[in-house]
């Protein structure tokens with residue numbers, strides 16, 4: 001057949017649109033996507049025929065490809081993924097996971113009207129920050145609290161209100177960069193505060209702070225080093241020392257905690273840092289932390305502390321630019337409510353529940369996944385086994401904590417481990433895994449039970465499909 005003959009086999013866009021399949025697509029998908037997918041496919045076929053790479057035209061194959069194109073076009077860019085990395089707080093995978101109960105409350109509030117800024121008692125204008133104030137006070141023990149868009153914004157507004165044009169003393173060892181380009185010196189500069197570094201990289205003493213104090217000092221700032229650790233000959237000024245120094249010189253003390261943990265994880269062998277309650281109790285004037293790290297809620301920045309200071313911060317004009325929306329507020333209040341009873345928090349907040357899981361439970365889940373995979377994948381296509389492993393369960397405060405875990409180890413026969421990792425990542429749903437010791441590992445810690453069926457289908461088709 002010559003090129004001209006093959007070209008004449010190509011249907012027109014209109015013919016496909018009017019076919020039974022074409023009409024069926026238009027009932028399910030937006031018409032512009034259907035038209036575009038057909039047009040693009042025909043165009044591609046025409047070019048392939050003209051340059052000789054395509055010798056025959058198969059309508060069936062073309063229709064399959066058009067369907068895939070329409071599905072790609074109709075799908076979302078931001079979509080749910082299966083996290084098989086074992087990293088519970090994974091910044092690139094959306095940090096904390098919200099519980100269905102929290103989401104139900106968000107839907108209740110967002111699908112209709114709400115009392116977001118309406119005082120139901122008085123029938124007058126109300127304040128959005130009023131909804132979580134009382135609960136934040138009760139749970140953290142602080143005199144007052146507000147929330148903003150994220151912790152970076154929280155730090156920014158605090159510095160701007162408390163130290164614009166004035167000096168903020170910070171230990172050199174705490175001038176860190178936190179993932180996603182949050183750099184303390186830069187935040188400080190954009191807030192209008194003047195950074196006054198003291199001490200050395202590895203050691204800072206209380207006397208370094210005291211020497212730097214002058215009439216232009218507004219704030220003594222402590223910053224959690226997050227995923228950065230110093231070992232060896234090191235020394236930092238403790239919270240108690242800073243609070244004592246602040247009191248002595250009548251200066252406010254602020255602590256950017258980053259993660260901010262509200263339940264004591266020491267009984268579980270996780271020795272990361274004091275809880276927010278302990279830091280508040282120590283007398284720190286302003287404490288900031290993220291809503292979507294260990295707290296386990298939506299993206300937010302929490303500011304708690306002394307009433308007089310929180311009042312001032314709440315009135316800063318920047319607040320209007322970084323205020324949270326009603327969906328975040330609903331998710332935050334619903335998450336915060338779980339903390340009324342620590343045992344409920346540990347059970348209902350997915351971040352905490354995943355971190356505190358018994359290794360036996362993780363092992364049982366890994367076995368369940370492996371068993372289901374073995375039913376679908378024969379031994380000559382890939383080896384599947386359950387293996388004891390360790391997972392780094394999160395960035396930030398958890399970066400150096402190693403958790404005992406169990407993973408499903410897969411060794412494909414026909415394709416490389418890297419190829420399998422890529423296919424899973426690009427699949428539907430995307431599965432994010434890790435490679436260790438030449439095996440693909442699916443860490444069962446972060447896989448939800450209800451995700452297992454989809455995971456099994458994704459893995460077995462990725463491992464079996466030809467190159």
Ligand SMILES: *Cc1c(COP(=O)(O)O)cnc(C)c1O
Nearest residue numbers: 150151152224226257258259290
């Ligand atoms: C994570 C972190 C931040 C930034 O918090 P976001 O909520 O991501 O804006 C700031 N400071 C510290 C110490 C952190 O760990």
